[in-house]
Amino acid sequence: MPISILTYIFCAPLLAALALVVVPRNYRVIIRFIALLGTFVSMVLAIKMFCQFVPGHDGFQFEQQIPWVNSLGISYHVGVDGLNVGLILMGAIVAFAAACCSWEIQTREKEFYILLLIMSGGILGAFASLDLFFFYALHEFALVPTFIMIGIWGRGERKNYATFQITIYLSIGALIALIGLIALYLQSGANTFDIPKIIEHVKANPIATNAQNFIFPLLLFGFGILVSLWPFHSWAPLGYGSAPAPTAMIHAGILKKFGLYGLTRIALPLMPQAAHHWMTILAWLCLGNILYVGWVAMRQRDLNLLIGNSSVAHMGFIFLGIASLNLIGITGAVFIMVAHGFLAALTFGLSGYIYQKTGTLEMSELGGLCRKLRFIGTALLMAAMAGCGLPGFANFVGEVSVFFASWTVFPVVTILAVWGALVIGGIYMTRAVRKILHGPLPEKYANVADATNVWRKLPYALLLASLFVFGCFPKLLTNQITPDATKIVSMTTLITAKPNMVAVSEIQSPKSENRN
Amino acid sequence: MKHELFPWLILFLPIFAAATITLFTLRSRCCSAFLSIGAIVAGFILSILFIHANGIHFAGEISKTWLSIGNLQIDFGLKLDALSMMMLLIVTGVGGAIHIYSVGYMHEDAGFSRFFAKLSLFTFSMLGIVLANNFIEMFIFWELVGVSSYLLIGFWFEKPSAGDAAKKAFIVNRLGDFGFLLGILMIWGILGSLNFAALQNSITANPVALGTAATIAGLLIFCGAVGKSAQFPLHVWLPDAMEGPTPVSALIHAATMVAAGVYMLCRIFFLLNADALHVIAYIGGFTALLAALIAVQQNDIKRIIAYSTLSQLGYMVMAVGLNGPTAAMFHLTTHAFFKALLFLAAGSVIIGMHHEQDIWHMGNLRKKMPITFWTFLIGALALSGIPPFAGFYSKDSILAQCLEQKNYLLFGVAIFIAGLTAFYTFRLFFVVFTGKEKTDHAKHAHESPLVMTLPLVVLAVFAAVGGFIGITNNYGSQFVADHETLSVAQQFLEPLHTPVPMLIGIGVALIGIFIAFSLYKNATSDPLPAKLGGLATAMKNKFYFDELYEATFVRAHDFIAAVMDWIDRWLLEGFSIGLVRGGTDLTGRALRLLQTGNLQTYAFLFVLGMAVVLWLVLK
Numbered sequence A: 001m002p003i004s005i006l007t008y009i010f011c012a013p014l015l016a017a018l019a020l021v022v023v024p025r026n027y028r029v030i031i032r033f034i035a036l037l038g039t040f041v042s043m044v045l046a047i048k049m050f051c052q053f054v055p056g057h058d059g060f061q062f063e064q065q066i067p068w069v070n071s072l073g074i075s076y077h078v079g080v081d082g083l084n085v086g087l088i089l090m091g092a093i094v095a096f097a098a099a100c101c102s103w104e105i106q107t108r109e110k111e112f113y114i115l116l117l118i119m120s121g122g123i124l125g126a127f128a129s130l131d132l133f134f135f136y137a138l139h140e141f142a143l144v145p146t147f148i149m150i151g152i153w154g155r156g157e158r159k160n161y162a163t164f165q166i167t168i169y170l171s172i173g174a175l176i177a178l179i180g181l182i183a184l185y186l187q188s189g190a191n192t193f194d195i196p197k198i199i200e201h202v203k204a205n206p207i208a209t210n211a212q213n214f215i216f217p218l219l220l221f222g223f224g225i226l227v228s229l230w231p232f233h234s235w236a237p238l239g240y241g242s243a244p245a246p247t248a249m250i251h252a253g254i255l256k257k258f259g260l261y262g263l264t265r266i267a268l269p270l271m272p273q274a275a276h277h278w279m280t281i282l283a284w285l286c287l288g289n290i291l292y293v294g295w296v297a298m299r300q301r302d303l304n305l306l307i308g309n310s311s312v313a314h315m316g317f318i319f320l321g322i323a324s325l326n327l328i329g330i331t332g333a334v335f336i337m338v339a340h341g342f343l344a345a346l347t348f349g350l351s352g353y354i355y356q357k358t359g360t361l362e363m364s365e366l367g368g369l370c371r372k373l374r375f376i377g378t379a380l381l382m383a384a385m386a387g388c389g390l391p392g393f394a395n396f397v398g399e400v401s402v403f404f405a406s407w408t409v410f411p412v413v414t415i416l417a418v419w420g421a422l423v424i425g426g427i428y429m430t431r432a433v434r435k436i437l438h439g440p441l442p443e444k445y446a447n448v449a450d451a452t453n454v455w456r457k458l459p460y461a462l463l464l465a466s467l468f469v470f471g472c473f474p475k476l477l478t479n480q481i482t483p484d485a486t487k488i489v490s491m492t493t494l495i496t497a498k499p500n501m502v503a504v505s506e507i508q509s510p511k512s513e514n515r516n
Numbered sequence B: 001m002k003h004e005l006f007p008w009l010i011l012f013l014p015i016f017a018a019a020t021i022t023l024f025t026l027r028s029r030c031c032s033a034f035l036s037i038g039a040i041v042a043g044f045i046l047s048i049l050f051i052h053a054n055g056i057h058f059a060g061e062i063s064k065t066w067l068s069i070g071n072l073q074i075d076f077g078l079k080l081d082a083l084s085m086m087m088l089l090i091v092t093g094v095g096g097a098i099h100i101y102s103v104g105y106m107h108e109d110a111g112f113s114r115f116f117a118k119l120s121l122f123t124f125s126m127l128g129i130v131l132a133n134n135f136i137e138m139f140i141f142w143e144l145v146g147v148s149s150y151l152l153i154g155f156w157f158e159k160p161s162a163g164d165a166a167k168k169a170f171i172v173n174r175l176g177d178f179g180f181l182l183g184i185l186m187i188w189g190i191l192g193s194l195n196f197a198a199l200q201n202s203i204t205a206n207p208v209a210l211g212t213a214a215t216i217a218g219l220l221i222f223c224g225a226v227g228k229s230a231q232f233p234l235h236v237w238l239p240d241a242m243e244g245p246t247p248v249s250a251l252i253h254a255a256t257m258v259a260a261g262v263y264m265l266c267r268i269f270f271l272l273n274a275d276a277l278h279v280i281a282y283i284g285g286f287t288a289l290l291a292a293l294i295a296v297q298q299n300d301i302k303r304i305i306a307y308s309t310l311s312q313l314g315y316m317v318m319a320v321g322l323n324g325p326t327a328a329m330f331h332l333t334t335h336a337f338f339k340a341l342l343f344l345a346a347g348s349v350i351i352g353m354h355h356e357q358d359i360w361h362m363g364n365l366r367k368k369m370p371i372t373f374w375t376f377l378i379g380a381l382a383l384s385g386i387p388p389f390a391g392f393y394s395k396d397s398i399l400a401q402c403l404e405q406k407n408y409l410l411f412g413v414a415i416f417i418a419g420l421t422a423f424y425t426f427r428l429f430f431v432v433f434t435g436k437e438k439t440d441h442a443k444h445a446h447e448s449p450l451v452m453t454l455p456l457v458v459l460a461v462f463a464a465v466g467g468f469i470g471i472t473n474n475y476g477s478q479f480v481a482d483h484e485t486l487s488v489a490q491q492f493l494e495p496l497h498t499p500v501p502m503l504i505g506i507g508v509a510l511i512g513i514f515i516a517f518s519l520y521k522n523a524t525s526d527p528l529p530a531k532l533g534g535l536a537t538a539m540k541n542k543f544y545f546d547e548l549y550e551a552t553f554v555r556a557h558d559f560i561a562a563v564m565d566w567i568d569r570w571l572l573e574g575f576s577i578g579l580v581r582g583g584t585d586l587t588g589r590a591l592r593l594l595q596t597g598n599l600q601t602y603a604f605l606f607v608l609g610m611a612v613v614l615w616l617v618l619k
Helices: A005-021 A028-052 A082-104 A109-128 A132-153 A159-188 A195-204 A209-226 A235-242 A245-255 A257-270 A272-298 A303-324 A327-358 A374-387 A394-409 A411-436 A454-472 A475-497 B005-023 B029-054 B082-105 B112-131 B135-156 B160-191 B196-205 B213-228 B237-243 B246-255 B257-267 B274-296 B301-321 B325-352 B370-384 B390-404 B408-433 B450-468 B471-479 B488-497 B499-520 B528-532 B534-540 B542-594 B599-618
Strands: A061-069 A074-080 B060-069 B072-080
Touching: A005 A028, A005 A061, A005 A074, A005 A082, A005 A109, A028 A082, A028 A109, A074 A082, A074 A109, A074 A132, A082 A109, A082 A245, A082 A257, A082 A327, A082 A454, A082 A475, A109 A132, A109 A245, A109 A257, A132 A159, A132 A195, A132 A245, A132 A257, A159 A195, A159 A209, A159 A235, A159 A257, A159 B542, A195 A257, A209 A257, A209 A272, A235 A245, A235 A303, A245 A257, A245 A303, A245 A327, A257 A272, A257 A303, A257 A327, A257 A475, A272 A303, A272 A411, A272 A475, A272 B542, A303 A327, A303 A394, A303 A411, A327 A374, A327 A394, A327 A454, A327 A475, A327 B060, A374 A394, A374 A411, A374 A454, A394 A411, A394 A454, A394 B060, A394 B072, A394 B135, A394 B160, A411 B160, A454 A475, A475 B060, B005 B029, B005 B072, B005 B112, B029 B082, B029 B112, B072 B082, B072 B112, B072 B135, B082 B112, B082 B246, B082 B257, B082 B325, B082 B450, B082 B471, B112 B135, B112 B246, B112 B257, B135 B160, B135 B213, B135 B237, B135 B246, B135 B257, B160 B196, B160 B213, B160 B237, B213 B257, B213 B274, B237 B246, B237 B301, B246 B257, B246 B301, B246 B325, B257 B301, B257 B325, B274 B301, B274 B408, B274 B534, B274 B542, B301 B325, B301 B390, B301 B408, B325 B370, B325 B390, B325 B450, B325 B471, B370 B390, B370 B408, B370 B450, B370 B499, B390 B408, B390 B450, B390 B488, B390 B499, B408 B499, B450 B488, B471 B488, B488 B499, B528 B534, B534 B542
Parallel strands: none
Antiparallel strands: A061 A074, B060 B072
16 A cells, blocks of 8 residues: 555654754754754645545545554554544644744754654644554654643743643543543454444444443543643643743644544544533533633733633634534534634744744733734734634634534523623733734834744744635535534434443453454 | 626725735835725726616625535625615715725825725625625624724724724624624524525515514624614714724714614514514614714714714614614615715814814814815705705605604604704804814814815715605615605605605704804804703713723623632632642652651561461462
């Protein structure tokens, strides 16, 4: 079997990281060039893959499978369908933008770029993987550099505390999810880590209801912690506030989507009964994200904490889409995952620029920056507008579809969520714009320099353009998502409609259940 | 449909201009102005050609799928009927005049190109609302006009007041949009469609299709109009919006965008049931009264006109609520002419006065600014409802509508407002244009250049004759099946059919003008506060609505936010992290007790372990 384009997409950054190991640390230009090249190749290939993708194609595309540990059923298996094609495209673009924004790093550049490339490559690999083992392991591979980067290159007084907190939360979240995945492996009885095979197997032999009720919450909350589901969100704003901009871009943009992707790809189709059971609770929890964290965002005085909180609030819309468990909701949720990736990367990139130039993100210290920072200011204004759901940007499409989806299922939650999206979001975003960009310019910033050369503008322009393209032509993405979202929705509805299969026993040996 | 391409061009030329200006021609003022004006004037010409080819009573729709997920179908379509085509003419026509005027008004501003880019963005968004054929498309452009208004109010963003006003306008509009979106969701949930034509068909087929939700859904949709058209209780943003440049006030906050709420109500008129209409009528009437009262005691030339806009919008909304969408659209159209005219004339005064806006610093500008004076007079007469100016006809049709619906309370209110309107308009007029010069600026005032006065003259012509050039004919066919087309002469004499409202209307207007004349002809300061006492203070302070909202809505949100922030900081973060940290710490301490370094303890534990193992094995 030829090597899949997906393998190239996620290996390009990893190979670049490997190459960096042998470059002497004072060859700064070369280090930066290699990092940019690695992510650029990956981005170009991802765009090519996205364009070649055929919507509604049966099964996975660009598939590649190499058996590895036969006794456990682990294999290297990559492929894309509508659920992850957009995520991989978004991830590759964000990774390139983050590498572009890394010029702000002045110390230990070599190590920084190596970690950045590992993060990008790892998470792209996790999204491409169709094998539970690689899916999980590659995410962990990408996650660990986050902690190191915040600890070493982070900023602010609370840097150490932030590192401490994010490490604890995310490790625990990942651990809970791991327990859930192992339990799932054992309970499915398919004796394989291969996700499509497990799904096929479970279609014929549903997992026992009581096992589902035990595993589903493990995955929901394990993945939920990784996505900052309320009330397990407090790591996110502080962590992002202390992280160097490129790290925040990649983590908030791409890594955070891992948990959501895991929920839609694995938890929903494999455990439909439990999913139905838990969705009402999830719908109310997501209000915690949308309303509660929205209000918290209103109180922030630091721009990065505000963006961090608003990014947590946006996760609420995705959860709401998932909770409504219908075609529109799942499609909307996947759409926001992609849109939010671009948006989060854009806002953190811009705040990183402002921090770099002014040395502070305290909003009361800033003001009138639109006069000096024409390009950056305009981009930040657009990002703020996209963040409060302005049509024309991709987030609007996703949010509005989620509202349509959840209206039929959870009307009360939807009303409150619309309030959160339109009013609370509007308040904190316009307040931030008023404080940072409008008003008189403090004298100390009279010499702040705007991004003038193409390289500085490129990452922001690229992310804005992506938001525009998917915001104005949403069919580009929804056409690809819907066929596969339909499959997931049909699995959750069909199986629940059937009478429950009798569970053989509480704990089954995977060997004895293997019918193949 | 002939010339199917034209409507697309009309819609997309302005956004093309806005994008080109932003990306390429920010440095070239000339190119920017040319692109922006070119786009809207071309839109005007294309609209005329399109209407000429298809006829005004033509009705059609062009539609492309924008988003389709399962049973959620959102089109991007253009709805072309008398209603939208008339609005096309208003937006591109009045808008075009204002674009040209802006060249003169913004001449010395450093952000000249930026201004035109934003103006074109606005034009695009407004045309989108006009042409939308379904709810979500309308909502999209609804939000986009909101953001263009935000950008233009905050155009001079370095002024803190401009930044605050922009923020306020955006948030208050968002409050209205909250209801609007919920209304859309509700209607989609029940009827399963978003397309206006499809919805109208299902309502016609089954008038009770919406069931008990009909009133709620109608009122939720109305919320959108309340926000955009600045009706009570969301009226507070519009006066502050005058922080923007004057052409913006004329185009967005008088002639077009704020009228979008009324337009939307007429577009979805079929959805509104009697109960909803009732509420709409009273909200409109109340807003009209409130704003007219406030206008009496304002001293900023733009704010007075802004409150009169509020008041006239209330009139239109009331007309819709009284089952008279034709009258509402008629007034919307004439109002667009004379209110844009008044604002532009005010802008000309402001420029002539070197950016002075307090009317008590002006005076006797009649001689120094003759064109501005005469055009302003025409606008003021039209606004006051003096025949044969445009405002007279449209206002008369609303008054007649009140009587036809036998709503005598609202008729009385409307009559009172008509008198007040004439009074405050001519208060402004006499203080600014007659009497003595009150400052040196007024003595050295000068007439504005041709590029500014020409649009004034054009608008003045329409404000003068707009009442009988066939506007009602065009709208009538939209809402009344057997509408008869009237000739110009018939229209000219149309108010005679209902002499009672006509005579009362003219009467109160003349009384209002007379009182204004006697009080303000030669006044150097306002005599009213002494006469009205506390009421005047309340009027001057806008009946304290800003303070009220500050104390309730804003405070409540800030308070909740503070509580949530505290919980977040101390309970969630502190507690959970504390738990993990404390738990680990405690376990560590407990385990440390075992590791004493004392050989006897280890030996004892070793023996104990042996004993346990032996006991387990031998048991």
